[in-house]
Amino acid sequence: MLQTLLADRFQMHLHRESRSESVYRLTVARNGPKLKAAEPCAGEPTADNPCGGFAMDIRGLARGRNVSMSQVTLSLSRIFMRVVIDETGLTGAYDIDLSWLPDQNTFPTLELPPNSALAPDAPNIFTAIEEQLGLRLESGRAPVDVIVIDRAERPSEN
Numbered sequence: 001m002l003q004t005l006l007a008d009r010f011q012m013h014l015h016r017e018s019r020s021e022s023v024y025r026l027t028v029a030r031n032g033p034k035l036k037a038a039e040p041c042a043g044e045p046t047a048d049n050p051c052g053g054f055a056m057d058i059r060g061l062a063r064g065r066n067v068s069m070s071q072v073t074l075s076l077s078r079i080f081m082r083v084v085i086d087e088t089g090l091t092g093a094y095d096i097d098l099s100w101l102p103d104q105n106t107f108p109t110l111e112l113p114p115n116s117a118l119a120p121d122a123p124n125i126f127t128a129i130e131e132q133l134g135l136r137l138e139s140g141r142a143p144v145d146v147i148v149i150d151r152a153e154r155p156s157e158n
Contacts, residue, residue: 011153021144023083024137026073028090034134038066038093054096060122064096072096076137079125083144088135100128 006012041051048055054064054075062075069086072094076084101122122128129135 006152009155011151013150013152014147015150016145016147018143019146020141021083021146023085023140023142023144024076024080025085025087025140025142026069026076027087027136027138029130029134029136032134033088033090034132035090035094035096038095041065058102060100060102060125062096062098064094066093067096068093083142084137085142096133098128098132100125 003014041049043049043051045051045053046055049065050063051065052067054062054067054071056062056075056079062079064071064075069088069090073084073086099122101124103124123131126137129137
């Protein structure tokens with residue numbers, strides 16, 4: 001419906017294609033995963049009870065309850081604004097608590113507030129993922145599906 005609206009209103013034409021892009025690959029660290037099996041949770045997801053999802057804070061805190069690895073990679077993709085690919089081979093649901101000191105790699109488009117949630121010696125996100133979750137992020141390139149706008153015009157007046 002949104003594509004139809006954009007096509008009608010803005011004469012927008014687009015197509016999908018695959019391009020080689022910078023990505024992060026999420027793998028199991030050398031000493032193995034340190035993930036906690038999910039405990040049952042109930043209720044609607046909120047920041048205090050992220051049951052079935054994540055609650056993130058730009059101060060470098062992320063909590064996930066009853067989440068899959070695909071949800072972990074999606075959340076990490078949002079943090080880095082880069083595709084994160086799950087290559088862990090892990091299945092199941094996990095409870096995740098992650099804390100790190102934000103830097104230019106995390107939330108790159110946001111102006112970060114003074115970090116009052118963590119000690120100044122908190123690890124960067126790459127170290128935190130390895131130490132706290134037993135996982136590792138590796139930079140690389142991979143085919144990524146993108147949407148390319150071929151044409152768009154100013155909308156006509158109503």
